[in-house]
Amino acid sequence: MRADGVPDVFRIGPGRLTAGLDSSPRLDYDTHRRVHGRLPRLPIDDLIALAELGDLRGRGGAGFPFARKLRAVIDSAGRRGAPITVVVNATEGEPAAAKDKVLLTRAPHLILDGADLVARALDAREIVVGVAHGGPGERSLLNAVHERGMTDVVRVVRMPDRFISGEGGALVAGINGERPIPPGRKVRSSDIGVGGMPTMLSNAETYAQLALLAMLGVDLYSSVGTPLEPGTVLLTVTGSARRPAVVETPTGVRLREVLDLCDAVVGRGVLLGGYHGKWMPAEAVEQAEVSRAGFEALGGALGAGIVIPLGEGTCPLGETARVARYMAEQSAGQCGPCYMGLPDLARAFGALADGDGHIEAVRRAADGVRGRGACGHPDGTSRFVLSAIDVFAEDIMTHAAYGTCGLPVRGVLPLPAETSRAKAQEAQLSVDWSRCEGHGLCAHVVPELISLDQHGYPVVSTASVPFQLEGDARRAIEMCPALALRLAPAPAEARR
CATH class of the missing domain: 3.10.20.600 (Ubiquitin-like (UB roll))
Known part of the structure; x- marks a missing residue:
């Protein structure tokens, strides 16, 4: 790990994206050109053909064919007679990801090469690069823009360093000066993107791969890798x-x-x-x-x-529960499956890790969010959690029998530093039974955390209060006629 927090770079076989990084901490523009050569200018038809022959797909996670994106934005611009903007998604909100940070910090000109190639072919009016606010690659990227003399063409936009900020619609919203969250409805950036205009949006590595494909040519680019997934x-x-x-x-x-x-x-x-x-x-x-x-x-x-x-010496269920809580905190808060469903899923899996939960409760919570969210966050989180049930079945049985597997939770799965600070501040609802009179109002204000028993008295969740429900929890406290409800720091076992 380098001093700036960017991981080391290793490679198997000859370097492509990482060429030159073994001898230079960062490739400035002159060094970049010596290492990678001249970037050709390609008309749009040739660029589409190149992307198809090289089977270039998005590297942000979805794997969508790049050529189809180009065609979609061209068709949209043609129908509307509107200008096109090229957007590079280099936000990388995923805490466990660092490849785009490496490219931004050490090989920024590959990203700009790819974006410039597309912008010229589409006759785009602007290139916008979204980066995480305060991230290690921002200064390197700005320097690269100056080195190329592209300050009048390239705009760098800082985004909050959150998981959902890496979603394409959230990036477009942030560029437009709106709250940077997914739009809540299916909108293709090729139709309605920056400024409401057609937008060609793709991941930072995707643009870097396109630049390599253009400079190497299809045959050389495809000389490594598999025939169906070259490069x-x-x-x-x-x-x-x-x-x-x-x-x-x-x-x-x-x-x-x-x-x-x-x-x-x-x-x-x-x-x-x-x-x-x-x-x-x-x-x-x-x-x-x-x-x-x-x-x-x-x-x-x-x-x-x-x-x-995962390695040895850490509890798989505890590790998964940590991330499930984090993913619930990363909700955009704009739909029920995300706002309330993900905290339910995190609590259900947390109970499983504590040895007093049930697999079916986790499955029910996952069924309540899958396919119902305004974006892919609920589906992705449920996929992650459900896969843990399948892979760690033996650990679940051990926890059910003994309450633990005997291993600590070492925090092997990377999470932002802010999560550790927030963890120390987690709180739990409690009832002062010397005051409670069983009015039951609290269960109506925050039913996600409080239910009523057969006598009308509150049954309070032992889990920590998710940040999304803190406001409701405090309203329940304020509205309690007997002043019997409290919000206190959660004990260590509730925060695990």
Whole structure:
């Protein structure tokens, strides 16, 4: 790990995206050109053909074909007679991801090459790059814009460093000066994006890959990787890795080779695709091939290229419960499945980790959010949690029998520092039974945390109050006629 918090860079085979980084901490514009050569100018038809022949797909997680995005934005602009804006999503709100940070910090000109190539082909009026506010790559990117003399063409927009800020619709909203959350309805940026105009939006690595494809040509670009998924991918390897890094590897390489390079112990499993991804059991790692198809064949997902081996010595259920709480906190708060459903899911899994929950309660909570959210956050979070039930079945039985597996929760799954600070401030509702008169008003104000028993007295959840419900919890306290309700710091076992 470098002093600026950006991981080390390793590679398997010749460097493409990481070329030159073994001898330079950052490629300035002159060094970038010496390493990568001249960027051609391509008309839009040639650019679309290039993206199709190289099977270029989005590297932000969805894997959508880049050529189809180009066609969609061209069709929309043609119908409306409207100008196009090119947007680079380099926000990388996922706490476990670092590949875009590495590109921004050390190879920013590859990203700008790809964006410039698209902007010229589409005759776009502007390039907008979204970055995480205060992130390590912002200064490097701004310097790169100045080095190229593109300050009148490229605009850099800072976004809050939150999980949902990495969603494309949230980025567009932030660029438009609105609250940076997913739009709450299905809107294609190719139709309605920046300023309400057609927008070509893709991930930072995707633009960097496009630049490489244009400079290398299809044959050389496809000379590594698999025939169906040519080229290389960037993987962020953290978790139990003794040498956490961003690894560039051709597709088709065994996942075991990547993990060995980072000196990682698999332990009970590996999380693939990040916190919207899936857990993979340890035995599947030996068979896994690094590619979309390779991971999917074993029930995993490549997603944004996140690989988190769990290692030994930490509780798998406790680790998953930590992330489930974090994901509930990251709700945009604009729909029920996210605002109330994800806290329910986090509580249900937390109870399972505490040994007094039930798998069916977790499944019911997941069923309540899947396919019902205003964006993909509820679906992705439920996918992550449900995969833990499948992979850690033995641990669930152990927790049910003994209340614990005997292992601490070491925080192997990366979460932002703010989460640790927030954890110390978590609170829990409690009742002063010497005062309570059973009015039952509190259960009507915050039914997510308080129910009534057969006599009309409150039954209060022992879980910590999610941040989304803090306002309702305080209203219940204020409205209690007997002043019997309290909000106190949660005990350690409730915050685990």
